[in-house]
Amino acid sequence: MKVCPEGLYVEPGGFYVDPLRAVERAVITHGHSDHARPGHRHVLATPGTLAIMRQRLGEGAGGSQQPLEYGEAIRIGDVTVRLAPAGHVLGSAQVVLEYAGSRVVVSGDYKRRFDRTCAPFEPVPCDVFITEATFGLPVFRHPPDLDEVGKLLHSMAIFPERSHVVGVYALGKCQRVITLLRAAGYDRPIYLHGALEPICTLYEGFGIALGELRPATVAVKEELKGALVLAPPGAVADRWARRLTDPVVAMASGWMRVRQRARQRGVELPLIISDHADWDELTQTLDEVAAPEVWVTHGREEALVHHSTQRGIRARALALVGFEEEGA
Amino acid sequence: MNRFATLIDALVFMPSRNGKIRLLADFFATTPDPDRGWALAALTETLVFHEAKPAAIRQLAAARVDPELFALSYDYVGDLAETVALIWPERPDRANSLPPTLPEVVDTLRAAKRSQVMELVEGWLDTLDSSGRFALLKLITGSLRVGVSARLAKTALAEWGKVDVGDLEECWHGLTPPYVDLFAWLEGRAERPAAGHGAGFRPLMLSHPLEEEDMAALDPAAYSAEWKWDGIRVQLAARGAERRIYSRTGDDVSGAFPDIVDHMSFDAVLDGELLVARGEGEVAPFNDLQQRLNRKAVTAKTLQEFPAWVRLYDILFDGEEDLRGLPFLERRARLERWYEAVRPRRMDLSPLVPFDGWDALKALREGARENSIEGLMLKRSDSNYVAGRPKGPWFKWKRGALTLDTVLMYAQRGHGKRSSYYSDFTFGVWRGEELVPVGKAYFGFTDAELLELDRWVRNHTVRKYGPVREVKAGLVLEVAFDSVHPSNRHKSGLAMRFPRVHRIRWDKPGAEADRLETLQKMVVG
Numbered sequence: 001m002k003v004c005p006e007g008l009y010v011e012p013g014g015f016y017v018d019p020l021r022a023v024e025r026a027v028i029t030h031g032h033s034d035h036a037r038p039g040h041r042h043v044l045a046t047p048g049t050l051a052i053m054r055q056r057l058g059e060g061a062g063g064s065q066q067p068l069e070y071g072e073a074i075r076i077g078d079v080t081v082r083l084a085p086a087g088h089v090l091g092s093a094q095v096v097l098e099y100a101g102s103r104v105v106v107s108g109d110y111k112r113r114f115d116r117t118c119a120p121f122e123p124v125p126c127d128v129f130i131t132e133a134t135f136g137l138p139v140f141r142h143p144p145d146l147d148e149v150g151k152l153l154h155s156m157a158i159f160p161e162r163s164h165v166v167g168v169y170a171l172g173k174c175q176r177v178i179t180l181l182r183a184a185g186y187d188r189p190i191y192l193h194g195a196l197e198p199i200c201t202l203y204e205g206f207g208i209a210l211g212e213l214r215p216a217t218v219a220v221k222e223e224l225k226g227a228l229v230l231a232p233p234g235a236v237a238d239r240w241a242r243r244l245t246d247p248v249v250a251m252a253s254g255w256m257r258v259r260q261r262a263r264q265r266g267v268e269l270p271l272i273i274s275d276h277a278d279w280d281e282l283t284q285t286l287d288e289v290a291a292p293e294v295w296v297t298h299g300r301e302e303a304l305v306h307h308s309t310q311r312g313i314r315a316r317a318l319a320l321v322g323f324e325e326e327g328a
Numbered sequence: 329m330n331r332f333a334t335l336i337d338a339l340v341f342m343p344s345r346n347g348k349i350r351l352l353a354d355f356f357a358t359t360p361d362p363d364r365g366w367a368l369a370a371l372t373e374t375l376v377f378h379e380a381k382p383a384a385i386r387q388l389a390a391a392r393v394d395p396e397l398f399a400l401s402y403d404y405v406g407d408l409a410e411t412v413a414l415i416w417p418e419r420p421d422r423a424n425s426l427p428p429t430l431p432e433v434v435d436t437l438r439a440a441k442r443s444q445v446m447e448l449v450e451g452w453l454d455t456l457d458s459s460g461r462f463a464l465l466k467l468i469t470g471s472l473r474v475g476v477s478a479r480l481a482k483t484a485l486a487e488w489g490k491v492d493v494g495d496l497e498e499c500w501h502g503l504t505p506p507y508v509d510l511f512a513w514l515e516g517r518a519e520r521p522a523a524g525h526g527a528g529f530r531p532l533m534l535s536h537p538l539e540e541e542d543m544a545a546l547d548p549a550a551y552s553a554e555w556k557w558d559g560i561r562v563q564l565a566a567r568g569a570e571r572r573i574y575s576r577t578g579d580d581v582s583g584a585f586p587d588i589v590d591h592m593s594f595d596a597v598l599d600g601e602l603l604v605a606r607g608e609g610e611v612a613p614f615n616d617l618q619q620r621l622n623r624k625a626v627t628a629k630t631l632q633e634f635p636a637w638v639r640l641y642d643i644l645f646d647g648e649e650d651l652r653g654l655p656f657l658e659r660r661a662r663l664e665r666w667y668e669a670v671r672p673r674r675m676d677l678s679p680l681v682p683f684d685g686w687d688a689l690k691a692l693r694e695g696a697r698e699n700s701i702e703g704l705m706l707k708r709s710d711s712n713y714v715a716g717r718p719k720g721p722w723f724k725w726k727r728g729a730l731t732l733d734t735v736l737m738y739a740q741r742g743h744g745k746r747s748s749y750y751s752d753f754t755f756g757v758w759r760g761e762e763l764v765p766v767g768k769a770y771f772g773f774t775d776a777e778l779l780e781l782d783r784w785v786r787n788h789t790v791r792k793y794g795p796v797r798e799v800k801a802g803l804v805l806e807v808a809f810d811s812v813h814p815s816n817r818h819k820s821g822l823a824m825r826f827p828r829v830h831r832i833r834w835d836k837p838g839a840e841a842d843r844l845e846t847l848q849k850m851v852v853g
Binding site for chain 1: 337340341342343347393394396397400401404405406407410411414415458462741747748
């Protein structure tokens with residue numbers, strides 16, 4: 001197992017996990033564009049992830065695509081590979097690698113909260129745990145997600161004449177926010193920016209009910225008054241949002257926990273809803289997988305390395321460049 | 329504490345002034361006494377606790393959290409109160425205890441000995457949620473920084489209570505937190521509280537711009553004229569031991585001008601222009617004054633380099649005597665008499681400008697080339713000093729603006745309503761073959777023109793730096809400005825005063841815009 005310019009390389013199997021450049025053989029944890037890059041010759045992933053890659057990358061989704069269901073094992077070279085649910089987005093997986101009697105788990109991006117749109121994270125005890133650390137600082141504690149959706153519904157009750165536009169990631173966050181709203185009893189149509197529609201349709205194809213969705217792009221201005229609109233983070237404060245009259249700008253992201261960050265983005269209503277584990281969940285997961293060695297990647301590695309070292313775990317930061325911050 | 333915390337959070341994120349007023353009004357309407365009064369005191373910085381220093385708060389957190397993790401977090405968040413509020417480990421055993429109310433916090437802290445304060449704070453942090461912790465820490469360290477000035481809070485109170493904000497200012501200085509009698513008045517349950525005799529702010533009298541066509545209807549004999557100086561309008565209020573300097577909007581700026589406050593050993597309320605001196609009684613460019621603005625404290629070096637003084641226009645109170653009901657010329661005589669008797673240092677009188685008919689005055693206005701003169705003020709000789717901006721008694725007659733053809737260089741997205749538009753423009757002029765920036769403007773155009781400018785910027789972007797776009801040197805903006813001064817803050821060595829977009833010259837090629845030498849020649853004094 002080693003870190004190359006292409007990404008994380010599993011030598012005895014001759015494949016990469018979430019490589020940053022096009023390679024011969026890749027195992028992909030989930031469909032976000034910083035993990036699922038185009039042009040690999042051979043791709044192994046869950047059926048959900050492969051469907052997302054085909055929709056987003058078309059021809060670039062990979063020369064040959066091999067689906068692997070959660071829990072099924074396959075042998076590549078001298079390595080046994082299994083995918084375990086990561087709870088991040090639809091199809092997201094941890095990669096469980098077994099070789100010469102020891103087990104390495106690559107977490108990919110993950111969260112521990114209940115999410116109707118994907119299978120829940122499964123902790124897999126292992127010898128080396130390679131964990132993400134997007135929210136790897138103890139200031140990040142995500143509040144209960146239904147409380148955050150409650151904030152949104154409350155604001156809609158106070159300002160019924162204003163439309164509420166929520167910045168969401170197209171893959172995962174969008175569908176999660178919709179299912180949270182539905183769970184909170186919001187049954188009016190939800191309006192979508194054009195960029196969000198294809199993934200929502202794909203999720204529905206996987207049996208995830210999203211209720212009535214309408215395109216915000218063709219909706220008349222009058223209809224959007226007081227409506228709930230979802231759009232990619234970049235669109236909420238740009239030209240696209242001009243079709244909305246005096247909108248309340250909201251953003252659903254773990255970063256919204258830090259006030260200054262929300263302010264910088266001109267967010268009036270920050271919603272702390274994240275598809276990543278918060279600090280407590282990161283440390284809880286380290287306890288559960290009980291790995292004597294931890295590698296920390298993309299995020300604020302330092303704090304998690306420090307925390308692990310304090311607890312007698314051998315820890316190091318993997319310098320993997322090229323991964324983006326959520327919502328960036 | 330929860331309602332207050334929710335208000336603080338909402339204010340932090342609300343970008344618009346009107347939105348803030350709405351949030352405040354809603355809070356005052358739905359929060360009982362004395363909670364709302366203590367919140368008002370905190371917002372207007374009337375309520376200050378000195379016992380809780382940042383170092384002590386840091387220590388509290390260090391006892392609960394790994395110091396290395398705290399340091400990394402503080403480094404990331406950048407604000408101590410917020411870091412502690414977010415990182416504070418919640419104790420499940422305290423989850424069901426009731427968080428303190430705002431009056432409970434205030435009363436307890438006021439009664440507490442200094443040595444008990446941090447222990448109390450620690451107990452409260454354990455029962456509050458993260459918003460509550462943030463509000464508590466901001467409250468006890470004394471700076472809320474939620475973008476609400478005392479004046480804005482009063483404006484919100486006045487709008488909610490449907491009273492004139494001037495009326496509210498009149499009685500404000502006689503009030504003490506938690507302002508129960510004030511709220512009783514605003515809710516129509518009692519008379520307005522009596523005006524006190526403290527050094528409170530009295531609303532200023534403001535003027536309207538003079539339109540040339542107005543002049544025909546005005547009788548020159550009924551008006552007095554004086555120069556309009558290019559500084560900032562202030563009110564000096566000295567009553568007993570209390571000495572205050574207020575800005576035009578009633579914000580207390582005394583802290584930035586100790587060199588004036590030192591010499592306010594009198595009992596009066598005065599109206600004047602705050603200026604910076606250069607040499608013997610000469611007014612320094614506005615740029616120098618800017619070095620003294622928006623500062624909570626000043627260094628000895630700044631005080632020496634940019635000494636402040638006040639040019640007096642009017643007198644509102646002489647001792648206990650309210651002069652505002654007197655006609656302008658009688659007040660003027662009282663001001664001169666008062667000045668002769670008191671002779672305050674760092675102050676002089678703004679002279680009246682005698683004139684014979686409008687044409688003569690016009691000639692005087694055009695002849696005045698000093699940068700320190702913004703134009704003329706016309707005041708009806710019989711006008712009382714009334715709050716606000718009544719139409720008729722006072723006019724400002726600004727000097728004609730200077731203009732320059734500049735090239736648009738950079739555009740930045742605006743805020744609030746304009747957040748999707750490139751609406752802040754940096755423009756430059758030619759120095760040899762290169763463009764050098766000379767100023768920035770964000771108004772002077774119509775909404776329709778803004779749409780066109782935004783489109784032009786997007787279609788001619790050369791480079792992007794975050795929210796800023798560099799554009800092709802192709803659009804000429806005719807910029808109007810009041811004056812231009814040497815400045816070492818800009819690459820061009822010059823700074824414009826009050827620049828605005830005068831006309832968009834869609835027709836003019838960028839190469840034909842003005843050169844830096846042209847602007848340099850416009851520097852006077």
